[in-house]
Each structure stands twice: as structure tokens, then as C-alpha cells.
Amino acid sequence: MNGWLARFPVRAAIGLVVPALLILWWHWRTSAQIATFAPPAAVGRALAELLHSGDLLRDTLSTLKRAFVGLAIGAPLGVAAGVAMGIWRPVDRTLGPLLHALRQVPMIGWLPLMGLWFGVGEGTEVIVIGMSAFFPSMLNSHAGVAQVERRYLDVGSILRFNTAQRIRFILLPAAMPLVLTGITQALAFSWIATIGTELLTGAGSGLGVAMSQAQVQQRLDVMLVVIAVTAALGFLINQIFRRLRQSLLRWQPSVQ
Amino acid sequence: MATRAFDYQILAQTGRTFRLERLPLSSFVAPLALLALWQLACLTGLFPPQVLVPPSGVAKALADMTASGELQRHVGDSLQRLLIGFVIGALAGMAFGATIALSQLAEAAFSPTFLTLWQVPVIAFVPMMVMFLGIDEPFKVAVVAIASFFPMALATFDGIRGVPRNWFEVAKIYRLRLFQLIRRILLPATVPAILTGLRISLTRAWVVLVAAELLAADSGIGQMMEMGRQLFQIDVVLAGVIVSGLIGFLLDRGARWIESRASRWRTA
Numbered sequence: 001m002n003g004w005l006a007r008f009p010v011r012a013a014i015g016l017v018v019p020a021l022l023i024l025w026w027h028w029r030t031s032a033q034i035a036t037f038a039p040p041a042a043v044g045r046a047l048a049e050l051l052h053s054g055d056l057l058r059d060t061l062s063t064l065k066r067a068f069v070g071l072a073i074g075a076p077l078g079v080a081a082g083v084a085m086g087i088w089r090p091v092d093r094t095l096g097p098l099l100h101a102l103r104q105v106p107m108i109g110w111l112p113l114m115g116l117w118f119g120v121g122e123g124t125e126v127i128v129i130g131m132s133a134f135f136p137s138m139l140n141s142h143a144g145v146a147q148v149e150r151r152y153l154d155v156g157s158i159l160r161f162n163t164a165q166r167i168r169f170i171l172l173p174a175a176m177p178l179v180l181t182g183i184t185q186a187l188a189f190s191w192i193a194t195i196g197t198e199l200l201t202g203a204g205s206g207l208g209v210a211m212s213q214a215q216v217q218q219r220l221d222v223m224l225v226v227i228a229v230t231a232a233l234g235f236l237i238n239q240i241f242r243r244l245r246q247s248l249l250r251w252q253p254s255v256q
Numbered sequence: 257m258a259t260r261a262f263d264y265q266i267l268a269q270t271g272r273t274f275r276l277e278r279l280p281l282s283s284f285v286a287p288l289a290l291l292a293l294w295q296l297a298c299l300t301g302l303f304p305p306q307v308l309v310p311p312s313g314v315a316k317a318l319a320d321m322t323a324s325g326e327l328q329r330h331v332g333d334s335l336q337r338l339l340i341g342f343v344i345g346a347l348a349g350m351a352f353g354a355t356i357a358l359s360q361l362a363e364a365a366f367s368p369t370f371l372t373l374w375q376v377p378v379i380a381f382v383p384m385m386v387m388f389l390g391i392d393e394p395f396k397v398a399v400v401a402i403a404s405f406f407p408m409a410l411a412t413f414d415g416i417r418g419v420p421r422n423w424f425e426v427a428k429i430y431r432l433r434l435f436q437l438i439r440r441i442l443l444p445a446t447v448p449a450i451l452t453g454l455r456i457s458l459t460r461a462w463v464v465l466v467a468a469e470l471l472a473a474d475s476g477i478g479q480m481m482e483m484g485r486q487l488f489q490i491d492v493v494l495a496g497v498i499v500s501g502l503i504g505f506l507l508d509r510g511a512r513w514i515e516s517r518a519s520r521w522r523t524a
Binding site: 010011014015016017018019022093094095097098101102104105106107108109110111112113115116117191192195196199200208211212214215218220223224226227230231232234235 | 284285286287290307361364365366367368369372375376377379380381382383384386387462463466467470471478481482484485488490493494496497498500501502504505508
């Protein structure tokens with residue numbers, strides 16, 4: 001049914017109807033009244049202005065840097081903790097309950113406490129971002145190692161592997177898909193946490209800081225530009241890592 | 257809706273449970289030892305009370321705030337916002353998801369806009385919403401509603417699209433009307449997917465609400481923590497961390513419980 005709907009140009013055209021109507025409505029609303037409601041054309045001007053002044057580039061770069069520093073700290077620690085918990089039961093018994101308890105707190109909820117301990121600034125932000133990267137990496141790595149097939153381990157014990165060999169040749173390759181899934185999640189979580197912490201601490205530069213400044217200055221046009229950049233970057237980072245994950249796992253029959 | 261962006265999958269996957277009943281007694285040793293160590297470190301003066309309050313201090317803060325009714329007020333306000341926003345967002349999400357799943361025209365018209373908006377972290381909408389709605393109640397309810405809307409819409413969409421084609425054919429043979437189709441076939445078939453969506457929406461809405469309260473509120477658990485930080489009351493901040501973690505945990509567990517009860521008929 002609906003054969004004509006399956007054709008791409010038709011679909012694309014229909015898909016554009018809603019955004020077009022929204023923009024029209026928006027344009028009409030702004031010409032009516034309300035100061036904070038910037039007209040659609042103003043968004044284009046704001047984009048040009050932000051690009052020209054270099055503010056957008058600076059904010060984007062510092063947000064990216066923050067997100068990746070947090071990720072670079074949190075994700076490896078998470079993978080290490082998850083693998084250790086998956087291999088050694090005592091580690092799981094001692095660390096597990098504590099980590100699962102800490103995990104229940106909304107990550108942004110740590111911000112006030114970390115702010116008290118480390119001051120409101122870069123360090124606190126990176127800690128909270130690192131924590132939000134840590135937990136998904138830990139959970140997935142743990143599951144990945146715990147789910148390794150028994151017979152692989154049996155082969156290892158026949159070959160008299162020592163612990164290091166067992167980890168290197170059996171556990172890590174077998175757990176790799178889930179470890180990478182964990183890192184993909186960590187990527188998304190740390191991106192969201194970066195925007196959130198920047199919004200809340202509002203110091204220095206960054207996309208979140210730009211958003212809260214735009215809010216104070218009632219600049220809807222600037223705000224929309226920053227939101228669009230945030231969304232586009234998040235999407236892009238995720239796509240890039242997805243490709244990377246697929247090419248890293250191309251030896252796995254189940255993943256194309 | 258061929259391409260799925262990342263966060264729905266993420267939230268669906270991170271849902272590995274931590275089962276209390278499966279825990280051997282020895283699992284409590286480590287956390288208890290840590291609590292004892294924490295208490296000891298504070299008593300010996302290793303950490304001054306401005307930096308770290310002992311567990312007993314946190315317990316006292318919790319008791320004091322409960323006695324004065326302050327804690328109940330904050331928790332109650334937060335939960336009320338969560339409930340109202342969640343009901344609005346989840347119902348809207350369900351209706352939207354069902355519409356784009358049942359009508360190809362609606363899917364073609366709305367899904368590009370929906371998928372684009374979905375790329376934006378909900379927290380990035382917060383400053384814009386403050387601009388339009390101010391920092392009062394409508395703002396917080398709206399944040400929760402938006403956070404619940406997206407996962408709910410996707411779960412409903414996936415649930416309905418997952419219903420086998422021939423079930424629809426059966427409905428056609430029996431000449432079921434739309435209402436009957438929804439009641440007899442779609443609802444029972446999509447209950448598991450929808451309940452998973454509800455759980456994801458609920459836990460995510462809680463996280464976003466705490467963040468929104470940290471940013472701008474006059475009450476609520478997030479505001480309690482933020483005030484504690486500004487007044488250097490580390491015991492209040494720690495109490496807030498514990499309470500918000502506990503509420504998040506209970507919401508997740510409660511939703512999981514409902515999920516497992518409601519899908520019991522599938523295995524039976």
C-alpha cells in the first residue's frame with residue numbers, strides 16, 4: 001500500500017512540511033509581538049555573527065576538550081574496573097555494591113558535592129563528566145567479561161594460559177563488542193554531562209556556558225544556534241564512533 | 257524511522273539490574289567497612305567537618321530535616337513535578353508514537369522533525385525553556401514532560417511496528433474497527449515495549465528533573481543540594497545525594513517490578 005509514499009522525493013517533501021509550517025508560525029508570531037521571540041531570519045544572522053567573532057568555535061572547542069578529557073579519564077577506569085570485577089569475584093564482591101550504590105545518584109546530582117570539595121571550576125566539571133563516562137563503561141565491560149563462553153575458557157585452561165594470557169587472548173577479544181558498546185554509551189553520556197555541567201557552573205567558555213549566557217541576555221537566536229551545534233556535534237561524534245566500532249569488530253560474524 | 261539515534265538504545269541497554277535478593281551477605285561487608293572507615297576518618301580528625309561529615313552526621317541531618325518537615329517538602333515537591341510532567345509527557349509520547357506507527361503519512365510528515373529534535377540532549381532545552389516559562393512550576397513540569405516524551409514515543413513506535421503483520425490481517429478478517437483493533441490487538445501486544453518505555457522515561461525524567469532543580473528552583477531535592485552547597489552545609493548536600501540516589505533506585509525497581517508482573521502472561 002501507499003507505494004508513492006515509499007519514493008524518496010515524496011517522503012522528503014512531506015517531511016519538510018512540518019518544519020516549514022513551524023517556521024511560518026514562528027515568523028508570524030514574531031511579527032505579532034513578544035520581544036524574546038527572535039524571528040527565524042535572526043538565527044541566520046546570529047550564526048554568521050558567532051562564526052565571525054570566533055565565539056562559536058572557541059565554545060565548541062572547549063566543550064569538546066572537556067568532554068574528551070572526562071571521557072579519557074572515566075572510560076578506561078570504567079573498563080578496567082568492569083573487567084577486574086568480571087574476572088575476580090572478590091573484587092566484584094567488594095567494589096560491586098559500592099559502585100552500584102553510587103550509580104543510582106543522577107550524575108549531575110554530584111555537582112554540588114564536588115563543587116564543595118574541589119571548588120566550582122574545571123576540575124569539578126571533569127570529575128562529573130568522568131563519572132558519567134565511568135559507569136556505562138564499567139557495566140558493559142563487566143557484562144562482557146562475565147558472559148564469555150565457558151568453552152573458550154576451557155580451551156585456555158587446556159593450553160595452560162596464565163592470567164595475563166587469559167585476559168589478553170580470551171576475555172578481552174570475547175568481551176570486546178560489549179566493551180565498545182560501553183564506550184559508545186560513555187561517549188553519549190559524557191557529552192550530555194558536559195553540556196549539563198557547563199550550564200550549571202557557567203564558568204569559562206563552552207557551549208553550555210554560551211546557552212546560559214544567551215538565556216540571561218534573552219537572545220533566542222544565539223540560543224538556537226548553540227542548541228543546533230550541540231545536537232549536530234552529538235550526532236556526529238556518535239556516528240564516527242559507530243563506524244569505528246564496526247571496523248574494529250569486523251572480524252565478528254554477528255556485527256556487520 | 258530507519259536510523260535510530262543513540263540514547264534510546266543506551267537507556268534500554270544500561271538497564272542491567274542489581275538484585276538485592278541475590279546478594280550474599282558478604283557483599284554488605286565492604287560497604288559497611290567503608291562506612292566504618294569514613295566514620296573513623298572523621299572522628300580522628302583526618303578530615304575536618306567542613307570537608308567531610310561522618311555518616312552519623314549525615315544521618316543526623318536527615319533526621320533533623322525529617323523532623324522539621326523540610327525533607328518531606330523537598331521530596332514531595334520533586335515527586336509531584338515528576339508525576340505531573342511524566343503523565344503529560346508519557347501520554348503525549350504514547351499518542352505520538354502510536355500515530356506515526358499506524359499511519360505512514362504521519363510518519364513521513366513527523367519523523368524527520370522528531371528525529372532531529374531527538375538529537376538534542378534534553379538538558380540543552382533547559383535554558384531556552386527558562387526563557388519562555390520562567391523558573392516556576394510550569395518550567396520544571398515541562399522539562400520532565402519533554403524528557404519523558406521522547407523515549408515513550410520511540411518505545412510505542414517500536415512496540416507497534418513489532419506487532420506481526422498477520423495479526424493485523426486477522427483484525428481485517430474480523431473487520432475490527434480502529435477502537436477494537438487498539439483494544440484487542442495493539443494494547444496487549446505492545447504492553448511489554450510500552451512498559452519498558454515507561455521505565456526509561458521515568459528514570460530519565462528523574463535525572464533531568466534533579467538537574468533542572470539544581471539550576472533553578474525554590475524547592476525540591478536538587479534545590480536542597482544547591483542551597484547546601486552555597487551555605488557550605490556538606491551534611492545537607494550528602495543527604496541530598498543519598499536521597500536522590502534512593503529515589504532513582506526505587507523508581508527503577510518499581511517500574512521493573514511492574515514490567516515483570518505485566519509480562520508474566522507471555523511465558524505462561
